[in-house]
Amino acid sequence: MRALRQALRAYPTLLRVGFAEVVAYRAEFVVWILTTNMPFVMLAIWHAVAADGAVGRFDQSRFVAYYLGAWVVRLVTSTWVVWEMSMDIRNGSLAPRLLRPLHVLLSYSAEHLAAVPMRFLVVSPVVVLLLVSARQHLTLGEPGFLLVFLLSLVGAWMLIFFSMVLMGALAFYLESSLGLFELWLGLHAILSGYLVPLERLPGWVAHLAAYLPFRSMLAFPVETLVGLETLPRAVHDLGIQWLWVVGTALVALTVWNRGVRRFVAFGG
Amino acid sequence: MSAVIDVVGLSKSYRVHRRAPGVWAALGSVFHRRYETQNAVCELSFHIEAGERVGFLGPNGAGKTTTLKMLAGLLHPSAGTVRVASHTPQERNPAFLKAITLVMGQKQQLLWDLPPSETYAMNRAIYDLPRAEGEATQKELVELLEVGDLIHKPTRQLSLGERMKCELVAALLHRPRVLFLDEPTIGLDVSMQEKMRTFIRAYNQRWGATVLLTSHYMDDVTALCPRIIVIDRGKLVYDGDLKALIRQMRPERRLTVRLASVVAPERLTRLGATVVAHGDSQVVFGVKPERLNETVREVLASLPVADLSIEDPPLEEIMRELFQRDTATRDDSEAARVAEAARAAAGGERS
Numbered sequence: 001m002r003a004l005r006q007a008l009r010a011y012p013t014l015l016r017v018g019f020a021e022v023v024a025y026r027a028e029f030v031v032w033i034l035t036t037n038m039p040f041v042m043l044a045i046w047h048a049v050a051a052d053g054a055v056g057r058f059d060q061s062r063f064v065a066y067y068l069g070a071w072v073v074r075l076v077t078s079t080w081v082v083w084e085m086s087m088d089i090r091n092g093s094l095a096p097r098l099l100r101p102l103h104v105l106l107s108y109s110a111e112h113l114a115a116v117p118m119r120f121l122v123v124s125p126v127v128v129l130l131l132v133s134a135r136q137h138l139t140l141g142e143p144g145f146l147l148v149f150l151l152s153l154v155g156a157w158m159l160i161f162f163s164m165v166l167m168g169a170l171a172f173y174l175e176s177s178l179g180l181f182e183l184w185l186g187l188h189a190i191l192s193g194y195l196v197p198l199e200r201l202p203g204w205v206a207h208l209a210a211y212l213p214f215r216s217m218l219a220f221p222v223e224t225l226v227g228l229e230t231l232p233r234a235v236h237d238l239g240i241q242w243l244w245v246v247g248t249a250l251v252a253l254t255v256w257n258r259g260v261r262r263f264v265a266f267g268g
Numbered sequence: 269m270s271a272v273i274d275v276v277g278l279s280k281s282y283r284v285h286r287r288a289p290g291v292w293a294a295l296g297s298v299f300h301r302r303y304e305t306q307n308a309v310c311e312l313s314f315h316i317e318a319g320e321r322v323g324f325l326g327p328n329g330a331g332k333t334t335t336l337k338m339l340a341g342l343l344h345p346s347a348g349t350v351r352v353a354s355h356t357p358q359e360r361n362p363a364f365l366k367a368i369t370l371v372m373g374q375k376q377q378l379l380w381d382l383p384p385s386e387t388y389a390m391n392r393a394i395y396d397l398p399r400a401e402g403e404a405t406q407k408e409l410v411e412l413l414e415v416g417d418l419i420h421k422p423t424r425q426l427s428l429g430e431r432m433k434c435e436l437v438a439a440l441l442h443r444p445r446v447l448f449l450d451e452p453t454i455g456l457d458v459s460m461q462e463k464m465r466t467f468i469r470a471y472n473q474r475w476g477a478t479v480l481l482t483s484h485y486m487d488d489v490t491a492l493c494p495r496i497i498v499i500d501r502g503k504l505v506y507d508g509d510l511k512a513l514i515r516q517m518r519p520e521r522r523l524t525v526r527l528a529s530v531v532a533p534e535r536l537t538r539l540g541a542t543v544v545a546h547g548d549s550q551v552v553f554g555v556k557p558e559r560l561n562e563t564v565r566e567v568l569a570s571l572p573v574a575d576l577s578i579e580d581p582p583l584e585e586i587m588r589e590l591f592q593r594d595t596a597t598r599d600d601s602e603a604a605r606v607a608e609a610a611r612a613a614a615g616g617e618r619s
Contacts, residue, residue, distance in 0.1 A: 006396045009393070009396060013392075013393035014390060020382055021379060025381065093375065095370075096375060099341075099369070099370055100365065101394060261344050
């Protein structure tokens with residue numbers, strides 16, 4: 001408990017230093033954001049498809065709302081700590097982190113959370129575009145939806161973070177866990193609603209997605225944002241999302257704690 | 269005094285994947301992997317008292333860094349027990365982590381793209397140092413290491429020596445009681461090495477900190493460590509006083525004579541001392557301590573002496589002998605003599 005209180009006292013400084021690092025890497029940061037362009041490609045395709053009439057519940061303006069929302073949610077909630085962890089474990093750079101009296105996952109989380117304000121800054125023009133072009137579909141005017149949406153963003157960030165930690169911690173056991181991450185990325189692209197709204201996927205794929213955590217990472221916050229969910233349904237899905245968060249966190253922490261015992265701290 | 273570091277029967281083994289070179293071996297390893305157990309540290313035992321400065325020596329691959337990492341809590345031992353500052357290191361209790369530091373010359377904690385001052389701010393927060401105390405310690409360390417004009421430059425723009433000094437500030441900001449220093453002067457120039465040694469000695473004296481140091485530079489060890497622990501292939505070879513080991517392994521002193529003119533070799537052999545090295549302008553004799561005065565008199569009387577000095581044999585020589593790796597080609601009696609000399613020196617020191 002004392003360690004947790006101490007960590008909370010240290011956290012604002014970690015966030016400040018993390019933000020300074022993000023600013024130091026600003027060119028790389030902007031380039032990375034520019035590479036996250038798949039929603040715009042998919043928007044162009046679906047916009048053309050919907051020119052002759054709505055596709056299910058999606059007309060052209062809802063596709064605009066969905067994909068702009070997907071882009072914003074993706075940028076705000078994504079974290080790639082798996083790269084860093086895998087590298088740190090393999091080349092021994094984890095050692096200086098383990099020597100500090102602060103849980104390593106807390107320091108990783110601070111470094112990655114520190115990037116969120118900068119990402120908000122970058123996505124803000126697209127948020128304005130979203131508000132102007134697809135206002136009629138957005139639910140943010142209603143306090144209930146707004147609250148669920150904000151909590152779903154927090155949940156999505158945590159779910160992605162702990163999924164990354166889980167895959168990163170596998171580097172303690174495997175020679176490289178990045179192959180697994182590539183597989184995860186492929187599944188995420190399809191089953192999270194990033195490429196195609198889940199309800200436009202074949203029935204069995206959409207059914208499969210309902211039992212996996214990927215929907216909670218992206219489609220659920222986006223669907224809540226663009227009015228594809230009723231409020232009771234959104235609250236239900238929020239509960240599911242947070243169950244995934246807790247479950248993934250427990251598994252990730254277990255794998256991490258066991259993995260640290262196997263750490264061989266190469267390279268020094 | 270009580271033992272700050274207490275190591276009993278410490279062992280560490282790794283499971284290592286072995287594969288022959290080539291495509292077929294690579295394909296074969298997809299289906300069947302061959303693993304071998306490699307013993308990095310074997311039943312190592314030693315105790316270090318508070319405030320001691322101890323050199324931890326051994327050839328490459330002897331298990332020094334593995335041992336340091338176990339003492340620092342980074343690695344879990346395969347067998348044996350370790351207590352450091354009254355803690356079990358691998359539990360990595362915050363109180364333990366606040367009591368120690370591990371400086372690795374080849375690994376750094378400084379944030380690469382930010383100035384060291386940002387790492388210091390982060391460490392002050394992580395170690396929960398009261399603001400005034402943290403800033404005062406930082407100021408003192410920065411002054412001692414003369415890095416005041418460096419700590420606001422991005423780390424990546426600092427030279428290796430500058431980075432190492434800034435790294436030390438980060439590692440000592442929380443005033444650790446136990447310092448594990450793994451090659452802290454690696455890659456530094458001679459003057460920077462000297463500054464680091466002066467600083468480490470000053471820190472040890474100022475705070476009564478315990479220092480365990482590994483280094484391939486024997487000058488670091490002779491300048492800093494009255495006691496050394498030598499390991500080879502993970503096993504203890506020697507633990508005791510540095511000077512006692514030198515005297516035991518190389519009882520002769522080194523008499524170095526700078527010559528005013530060239531001297532024929534036969535004139536040197538007549539002196540009755542062993543000629544260790546001979547050049548046009550310098551000759552080095554190995555002289556038994558009881559014959560030292562006599563030999564100096566003879567040298568002064570019979571050779572054109574420009575300058576003269578008497579020293580212990582260099583530590584490198586002693587270590588080379590202790591580190592003889594190829595036991596298969598080594599004469600058994602020679603191996604026994606080396607081991608016996610090390611044991612005798614260690615025993616003499618302890619008694």
